[in-house]
Amino acid sequence: xxxxxxxxxxxxxxxxxxxxxxxxxxxxxxxxxxxxxxxxxxxxxxxxxxxxxxxxxxxxxxxxxxxxxxxxxxxxxxxxxxxxxxxxxxxxxxxxxxxxxxxxxxxxxxxxxxxxxxxxxxxxxxxxxxxxxxxxxxxxxxxxxxxxxxxxxxxxxxxxxxxxxxxxxxxxxxxxxxxxxxxxxxxxxxxxxxxxxxxx
Numbered sequence: 001x002x003x004x005x006x007x008x009x010x011x012x013x014x015x016x017x018x019x020x021x022x023x024x025x026x027x028x029x030x031x032x033x034x035x036x037x038x039x040x041x042x043x044x045x046x047x048x049x050x051x052x053x054x055x056x057x058x059x060x061x062x063x064x065x066x067x068x069x070x071x072x073x074x075x076x077x078x079x080x081x082x083x084x085x086x087x088x089x090x091x092x093x094x095x096x097x098x099x100x101x102x103x104x105x106x107x108x109x110x111x112x113x114x115x116x117x118x119x120x121x122x123x124x125x126x127x128x129x130x131x132x133x134x135x136x137x138x139x140x141x142x143x144x145x146x147x148x149x150x151x152x153x154x155x156x157x158x159x160x161x162x163x164x165x166x167x168x169x170x171x172x173x174x175x176x177x178x179x180x181x182x183x184x185x186x187x188x189x190x191x192x193x194x195x196x197x198x199x200x
Contacts, residue, residue: 032166040163
């Protein structure tokens with residue numbers, strides 16, 4: 001396959017990113033997963049990946065509610081136990097992040113030969129191949145070209161998400177761990193997405 005020509009999107013220093021995690025990890029370092037089982041993971045386990053969003057709603061839809069079946073349910077619910085077990089990691093960008101912009105017009109078809117169905121599939125063979133290709137791209141001086149990928153949200157279209165490679169760790173700072181129930185945007189998420197919190 002020819003080397004893809006992928007446009008970049010720069011996330012400037014000072015931007016705040018969000019990642020939903022288990023409350024048990026409060027105070028720990030940011031974790032770049034190496035399971036090989038997520039959408040833009042490396043199947044060969046050569047690098048780790050951290051999935052972040054720009055707003056709480058999209059971050060929740062891509063993590064806690066990623067396997068929702070709301071079209072088949074009379075009510076959209078989450079238990080209080082689940083809410084209390086989650087926190088939101090507020091992550092500050094210290095230095096600009098360069099992301100491969102997979103949301104740019106025409107990129108998926110022209111550079112990777114993929115359609116929307118393949119990109120959004122729950123089978124990750126195509127997206128993991130893209131992650132490996134993007135991770136390997138370098139500048140003329142040999143420096144890595146990208147810190148991660150910017151991709152369309154599967155569960156909160158047309159929002160965008162980011163998968164950061166572990167090489168981006170030095171450009172990030174964990175600002176705070178916020179209990180999900182205390183997040184300023186949690187009440188509006190419940191209202192907008194019509195989610196009911198059930199007793200434990």
